[in-house]
Amino acid sequence: MNLSFARGMLRGALVLAIATATAASGATAAQAAAPRITLTAMAFEHTSVDASSGSAVDDLTWTVKNTDPEANGLYGSITLRMRSSATGAFVGHERVVDFAYDRTCCGGAEFVSGTPQESTYKYSFGVPRYSDAATTTWEVTKLTASSNGLTLSVGAAKLATFASKVTATTEADTDGPSLESLMLVTSNPARPYRYVADGTARVTYDFGAQDQQSGFWKGSLKLTGPGGQSVTTPFTWEYSEYSTDTRCGDVYGGDLYYMSCRISAILPQGAAAGRWQVAQIVLVNNAGVRSVFRNPQVDGVTVTSNAVLSADNFAISPTEADNWRGNVSGTVTFDVAGLSGGLSSVEADFGPYSRCDQRGPATLDGTKVTVTFVMWQRSTDCTLTGLAIVDGAGTLALYGSNYGAPDPGLKVRRKPNTTPPVVTGATIDPATISLSQLGERSPLLRIQAEILTAPINGIDVKLYAADGEVVYQSTGGSGQRPDGTIEDWISLSPWGGIEPGTYTVGFRLSDEGGLYSTWGMLDRTDSKPVPGGPVTLTITEG
Incomplete structure (x- = not known):
């Protein structure tokens, strides 16, 4: 090998090695200098x-x-x-x-x-x-x-x-916290029932924890049910994530010396059917001193999986109600199985916003149960959202979304409104009036309309001059009488620029279902002619 060439290779290798080492050292220095x-x-x-x-x-x-x-x-x-x-x-x-x-x-x-x-x-x-x-x-x-x-x-x-x-x-600190105002929290419906066949169920209690020395720290809530089953829920207060408030369970505010708590115990799926009660509440203060409250006086809950008492063959009548002009009564029926000691009670709830309400106790004929309800006037719909059935032995069955239970699928809808107001004729009285009388007397527009699904509840009136110019208009509510009549006063003033002449009266009627129709309105292409001829008002001199 050529010696000069070999020395050149060696020199190049040394240079490369030094450069590589320098680069590695520089990278390490850069990493060490990373912000922290x-x-x-x-x-x-x-x-x-x-x-x-x-x-x-x-x-x-x-x-x-x-x-x-x-x-x-x-x-x-x-x-x-x-x-x-x-x-x-x-x-x-x-x-x-x-x-x-x-x-x-x-x-x-x-x-x-x-x-x-x-x-x-x-x-x-x-x-x-x-x-x-x-x-x-x-x-x-x-x-x-x-x-x-x-x-x-x-x-x-x-x-x-x-x-x-x-x-x-x-x-x-030798004294433990005190327990105050213990109460079962109920929502809609306000009944102490829980369904656990398809999932867990929440049981919530409100109470106050007070300790005027070291202050409240933590605790536990124990529920017991049939067969020795129990659920224990630990809790403590926490700092609010987005404010300076504290919270204990679902309640915000307070301080460690008096803390309001809302604590939820979760009953497992398939929890024992029957009565569940608060067996014990433990409160601990910041000195570690415990207060134990056994079997406090507070409402419990009744739990079911519908395994003993059950219902099927649900039906509701009517499924469509004409409640435009008044309340409508109806019935919910179903069959029960597993009754013991007869039927004690049935409580039905309807949503949304109680558009229907149960009326009176349920009746039992063999295995057929009938519940009467009322659908209030103008309610658009209502759905059976909760059904609680209790027999003479105290056994419970639950249905409906209120309880997270099987949905009976019962709903009432209001009869649909498909036809806008239909006019059969119209008159005005007086049809002729002098200019000087306008401030003393208002002509009365009387419209005859068909009695359809939705009542008429609004009227717009316009008065047209011979050239089609609108010289008067009004908008307001109006009721339809049992014979179909709608009335509206046309209030004109002798100082309002009205001149003697013959004027055409046009109007628009609207109903509670949001439909409308126009009649005799000269400035609307959708307007229909008034049956029996146009309605005119003649104003004379004098």
């Missing part, structure tokens, strides 16, 4: 305070660094927990405090100074007076921060390297 957020300082002003009189405040200050030069903001939160000196475990609800760059109001922590690249915050922590012992420790257990897509989450291990704890002299 770090916690650089955190400390309580005092490591110990005396909160036994309830007036201790300790300032917690921390600094967050953001190496992103483009950052224009920062936000996050800190979490504090109380550690029991008696058990060594955390006890009580966490305290979550929000902070944000340049925010100095509105609760949470205060922005002290700095830029989005390095900012300092302060939280004046009111150390609670009560705990489970004469001393306790509060610790920062978590810090999170976000900025322009960068995030930071600092856990307890890292926070322990800072002065993130304060020891407090406290007063021991």
